Amino acid sequence: MANIYIGLMSGTSADSIDCATLDLSSDEIKIIDCKNFEIPNSLREDIIKSSQSEKIEKELIDNLNFRMAEALIFAVKETLNKLKIKAKDVMAIGSHGQTIKHEPRLTIPYTLQIGDPQKISDELKITTVGNFRDDDIKAGGEGAPLTPIFHERIFGIDKKQKVVVNIGGITNITALQSSEVIGFDTGPGNCLMDYWCRVHNMGEYDDNGSWASKGTINQSLLAKMMSDEYFTLKYPKSTGPDYFNHEWIKKNLAELSDEISAEDVQATLLQVTVISLIESINLIQPINEDIYLCGGGVHNKFLCSEIDKQTKARVKTTLDLGIDPDYLEAICFGWFAKQRIENKKFNLNKITGSKGEVYLGKIYEPSK
Numbered sequence: 001m002a003n004i005y006i007g008l009m010s011g012t013s014a015d016s017i018d019c020a021t022l023d024l025s026s027d028e029i030k031i032i033d034c035k036n037f038e039i040p041n042s043l044r045e046d047i048i049k050s051s052q053s054e055k056i057e058k059e060l061i062d063n064l065n066f067r068m069a070e071a072l073i074f075a076v077k078e079t080l081n082k083l084k085i086k087a088k089d090v091m092a093i094g095s096h097g098q099t100i101k102h103e104p105r106l107t108i109p110y111t112l113q114i115g116d117p118q119k120i121s122d123e124l125k126i127t128t129v130g131n132f133r134d135d136d137i138k139a140g141g142e143g144a145p146l147t148p149i150f151h152e153r154i155f156g157i158d159k160k161q162k163v164v165v166n167i168g169g170i171t172n173i174t175a176l177q178s179s180e181v182i183g184f185d186t187g188p189g190n191c192l193m194d195y196w197c198r199v200h201n202m203g204e205y206d207d208n209g210s211w212a213s214k215g216t217i218n219q220s221l222l223a224k225m226m227s228d229e230y231f232t233l234k235y236p237k238s239t240g241p242d243y244f245n246h247e248w249i250k251k252n253l254a255e256l257s258d259e260i261s262a263e264d265v266q267a268t269l270l271q272v273t274v275i276s277l278i279e280s281i282n283l284i285q286p287i288n289e290d291i292y293l294c295g296g297g298v299h300n301k302f303l304c305s306e307i308d309k310q311t312k313a314r315v316k317t318t319l320d321l322g323i324d325p326d327y328l329e330a331i332c333f334g335w336f337a338k339q340r341i342e343n344k345k346f347n348l349n350k351i352t353g354s355k356g357e358v359y360l361g362k363i364y365e366p367s368k
């Protein structure tokens with residue numbers, strides 16, 4: 001009997017739910033199925049609104065926690081039906097949850113992912129692992145990024161130096177060196193461009209970056225944005241859409257006297273993503289090793305061509321390493337579920353800054 005695990009990922013973009021079904025019977029990671037599920041519109045709007053507000057009422061958190069869990073449960077039910085897999089044959093679900101807040105540098109640091117894992121576990125009668133970032137934060141870490149551990153596991157086997165770049169709402173990089181793994185959030189990925197599109201009725205995102213490609217970079221705005229403290233922080237570091245959001249764009253614009261067209265702002269925001277990423281890579285990986293992109297950003301052709309233009313390294317996607325760039329994170333959280341069920345701990349000191357070894361995730365057994 002196969003050891004089936006399911007990974008659920010909804011990242012910071014709130015664009016959709018990625019679901020990966022894996023057979024982890026052996027050390028090999030066998031991918032049975034990957035599928036994307038919609039987040040209902042009203043839920044998505046409420047998620048985006050809350051992740052941008054400074055304070056969220058407890059009632060609203062409970063409400064979102066419930067509704068997101070329902071959406072995740074739906075994704076798993078559909079998947080099990082399609083694949084004709086019984087719930088009792090799934091060893092565990094690894095559900096990352098939807099990030100609403102990520103505040104690792106407050107006096108009392110915290111991170112909040114919604115999509116109640118206990119409800120998922122109870123309704124599906126499948127052991128669910130969730131809240132993957134809490135213990136790392138408790139151990140003094142940033143709680144993010146966690147994926148470098150998995151990148152090392154699947155892409156580090158050949159021992160070749162390479163950089164993996166996940167361009168989701170936020171961008172995070174993993175530099176796989178021969179001796180160690182470095183990983184951190186470089187700054188915004190698609191989130192600022194997405195916000196700007198929504199505000200200007202250009203859709204949920206800038207398809208292929210075509211809007212940005214029509215604009216002209218505004219150099220004073222670019223300099224202003226790139227002077228943000230986050231970009232000067234040394235790694236380990238992590239961030240979220242509660243920092244890089246519409247307010248952040250407005251604050252930067254308000255400090256300039258220039259009249260800047262919406263199109264030029266979009267062109268400039270795309271450069272902020274590109275430059276913060278390229279500068280981070282140059283900092284840790286001065287040798288020009290291959291760069292493997294993943295996350296929704298790989299579909300933004302203009303963004304990818306700008307990254308390619310600004311580095312001497314060869315820019316590819318993780319498909320060249322055999323993994324669909326849209327599902328790498330969902331696969332990762334399925335694999336994390338197995339690690340947690342087997343009580344494996346990880347040392348993320350070089351990545352998140354946490355001390356000692358930590359568990360990634362809490363186990364939620366179905367209530368009797």
Ligand SMILES: Nc1ncnc2c1ncn2[C@@H]1O[C@H](COP(=O)(O)OP(=O)(O)O)[C@@H](O)[C@H]1O
Binds near residue numbers: 194204
């Ligand atoms: N065709 C496309 N053109 C431009 N951007 C795209 C395209 N497809 C997806 N994206 C971007 O990818 C984002 C989703 O990326 P994803 O990796 O799922 O992020 P997260 O992990 O934060 O959920 C979308 O919000 C959008 O900005």
Ligand SMILES: [Mg+2]
Binds near residue numbers: 009014018296
């Ligand atoms: Mg997503």
